Amino acid sequence: MTMLDAPTLAENLATDAKILARGVTVHYGAKQALNGIDLDIAGNRVTALIGPSGCGKSTFLRCLNRMNDTVAGARVGGMVTLDGEPLYGPGALDPVLLRMRVGMVFQKPNPFPKSIYDNVAFGPRIHGLFARKADLDEAVERALERAGLWHEVKDRLHDRATGLSGGQQQRLCIARAIAVDPEVILMDEPCSALDPIATARVEELIDELRDNFAIVIVTHSMQQAARVSQQTAFFHLGNLVEVGPTERIFTAPEHQLTQGYITGRFG
Amino acid sequence: MPTVGDDHIVKSYDAQLKTLRDILARMGGLAEAQLDMALAALEARDSETAMKVKAGDAAVDACEQQVNEQTLRLLALRAPLADDLRQVVAALKVAGNLERVADHAASAARRTVILNDNPAMAPTRSLVRMGRKVQVMLHEVLGAYLAYDADTALAVHGRDQEIDEMHASLFREILTYMMEDARTITAASQLMFVAKTFERIGDHATNIAEMTYFLVTARPLDRHRPRRDVFDGGV
Numbered sequence: 001m002t003m004l005d006a007p008t009l010a011e012n013l014a015t016d017a018k019i020l021a022r023g024v025t026v027h028y029g030a031k032q033a034l035n036g037i038d039l040d041i042a043g044n045r046v047t048a049l050i051g052p053s054g055c056g057k058s059t060f061l062r063c064l065n066r067m068n069d070t071v072a073g074a075r076v077g078g079m080v081t082l083d084g085e086p087l088y089g090p091g092a093l094d095p096v097l098l099r100m101r102v103g104m105v106f107q108k109p110n111p112f113p114k115s116i117y118d119n120v121a122f123g124p125r126i127h128g129l130f131a132r133k134a135d136l137d138e139a140v141e142r143a144l145e146r147a148g149l150w151h152e153v154k155d156r157l158h159d160r161a162t163g164l165s166g167g168q169q170q171r172l173c174i175a176r177a178i179a180v181d182p183e184v185i186l187m188d189e190p191c192s193a194l195d196p197i198a199t200a201r202v203e204e205l206i207d208e209l210r211d212n213f214a215i216v217i218v219t220h221s222m223q224q225a226a227r228v229s230q231q232t233a234f235f236h237l238g239n240l241v242e243v244g245p246t247e248r249i250f251t252a253p254e255h256q257l258t259q260g261y262i263t264g265r266f267g
Numbered sequence: 268m269p270t271v272g273d274d275h276i277v278k279s280y281d282a283q284l285k286t287l288r289d290i291l292a293r294m295g296g297l298a299e300a301q302l303d304m305a306l307a308a309l310e311a312r313d314s315e316t317a318m319k320v321k322a323g324d325a326a327v328d329a330c331e332q333q334v335n336e337q338t339l340r341l342l343a344l345r346a347p348l349a350d351d352l353r354q355v356v357a358a359l360k361v362a363g364n365l366e367r368v369a370d371h372a373a374s375a376a377r378r379t380v381i382l383n384d385n386p387a388m389a390p391t392r393s394l395v396r397m398g399r400k401v402q403v404m405l406h407e408v409l410g411a412y413l414a415y416d417a418d419t420a421l422a423v424h425g426r427d428q429e430i431d432e433m434h435a436s437l438f439r440e441i442l443t444y445m446m447e448d449a450r451t452i453t454a455a456s457q458l459m460f461v462a463k464t465f466e467r468i469g470d471h472a473t474n475i476a477e478m479t480y481f482l483v484t485a486r487p488l489d490r491h492r493p494r495r496d497v498f499d500g501g502v
Binding site for chain 1: 273274275276277280346348350352485
């Protein structure tokens with residue numbers, strides 16, 4: 001199961017990869033969570049990672065901006081590159097700079113207990129991106145605009161972010177992530193705490209953001225993966241079972257495991 | 268390993284899919300029976316049986332309606348994917364083809380009633396033979412569809428050309444009768460129409476073969492049917 005068959009692999013590797021992963025392994029202590037993943041993340045596309053709980057999809061996602069570094073006992077092996085620059089090993093990108101280029105949005109909206117403005121301005125400030133207040137104001141407005149939140153919050157930028165609705169908070173977190181102008185956005189089940197309308201807004205946002213970013217989304221909702229992504233990767237027990245164009249994965253998956261999972265026969 | 272035909276975690280989903288298949292199985296059986304009766308009526312010059320075929324068409328239409336409703340329900344409530352999605356889409360298309368098959372059988376039966384008012388024509392025997400061949404095709408393709416048998420579907424698909432050739436040769440034969448004796452024109456033209464309905468039923472069986480192949484393999488059957496024009500030069 002660790003080996004992909006030739007056509008799937010070719011389909012997988014024939015992209016203009018933004019992020020390239022080869023033989024990625026992750027151990028949590030003695031337990032191996034990922035068994036050598038080869039996967040390319042294309043630019044200006046949404047890649048969905050699906051699979052049952054514990055399959056390694058979130059673990060893989062967290063390899064893409066070195067989030068696993070923060071987990072005690074976690075070891076990452078193999079190779080991951082962003083535009084050809086290694087994320088791990090000798091000559092690796094600085095993790096702080098890496099995370100500026102690869103933003104992340106989590107399952108539960110997690111705004112800082114600060115104002116809406118300060119949440120979005122947080123990244124640009126710590127990276128010292130703008131010297132002038134006017135430039136920072138403009139960056140905050142642009143990020144909120146791109147996150148589709150500007151019109152809802154422009155008159156209360158200095159209210160506490162925690163007063164926003166769950167859906168607004170999640171879009172604020174997306175605004176915060178894109179305020180530093182990353183190249184890749186990682187999303188770990190970004191809609192699982194949202195109602196269907198808020199979910200639709202985030203999905204519409206993902207669609208728009210795809211013009212400027214590479215997006216990788218982990219989702220438990222097969223329908224969401226089908227709706228928002230162009231490429232889908234199915235993980236199972238730490239292996240990448242199948243990856244391909246989303247439409248093909250959901251109409252004619254090649255592997256029986258994929259078929260069984262997406263049609264609700266196991267998982 | 269879980270795959271096509273295996274149970275889902277949610278049992279009511281399986282129940283809904285089974286309902287869909289059950290309607291299709293019943294509809295297929297009805298359409299076959301309609302064709303069988305239409306052929307029997309044609310062969311035996313039996314207008315009473317022909318009238319039964321006309322009356323029987325409504326039951327097939329009702330089945331199609333049920334398939335449409337069940338398909339819509341499954342799409343709306345279950346959002347089927349992969350083989351389930353192909354199953355539901357195939358059911359909708361197969362039902363459409365079966366409805367046409369039954370229509371053609373009813374049309375053949377109507378023409379049989381007119382034929383029975385005229386003197387018997389010798390080409391009727393060839394016509395019945397062609398109809399029986401189409402009937403076998405239909406029977407086999409429905410079996411393949413319900414059994415997820417792509418190989419049989421492929422085999423049936425390849426036999427459509429044979430039907431087309433029989434149709435062309437029958438056409439020429441009937442034409443000869445018309446040219447020899449103008450008094451046969453009424454009956455002969457009815458025979459030609461009946462031959463056309465059988466040829467069309469063959470096409471619908473071929474469509475069902477294509478849907479079956481797609482359902483099982485997830486790949487479209489090469490649409491390149493051997494479409495050599497069988498009427499070339501002859502007529």
